[in-house]
Amino acid sequence: MEIEQFPLAFAIIGQAQADDKKLQEMLNQFPMEYKQCIDHEQLIIYFKNKIVIPIEFQTRLIEWYHEQLLNRGVLPLIESIKQDVHWKTMAKDIANFTKTCKSCQVFK
Numbered sequence: 001m002e003i004e005q006f007p008l009a010f011a012i013i014g015q016a017q018a019d020d021k022k023l024q025e026m027l028n029q030f031p032m033e034y035k036q037c038i039d040h041e042q043l044i045i046y047f048k049n050k051i052v053i054p055i056e057f058q059t060r061l062i063e064w065y066h067e068q069l070l071n072r073g074v075l076p077l078i079e080s081i082k083q084d085v086h087w088k089t090m091a092k093d094i095a096n097f098t099k100t101c102k103s104c105q106v107f108k
């Protein structure tokens with residue numbers, strides 16, 4: 001992932017993760033899956049080596065990847081996003097998002 005192109009700064013992600021009580025609980029409960037490390041001088045929570053994206057940034061992230069991928073439909077979008085980041089309802093959220101895009105519907 002090229003950080004210059006990425007729509008979210010590590011500082012913003014790290015702060016939102018720190019404020020996310022549910023995520024902090026997950027970190028304590030599932031230490032095999034959730035890990036916290038320093039990345040770009042920021043404490044970041046990872047799920048299986050993917051950055052966990054707090055809920056307030058998920059739509060923005062889908063929109064950004066959607067634009068990068070030029071409307072190739074739902075599956076390439078899911079594949080790309082899940083290579084970099086994680087949140088639980090990702091596949092469903094992306095599917096819902098592409099339903100509202102006429103261009104993406106051509107590829108479904």
Ligand SMILES: [Zn+2]
Pocket residue numbers: 066070071072073098101102103104105
């Ligand atoms: Zn589209």
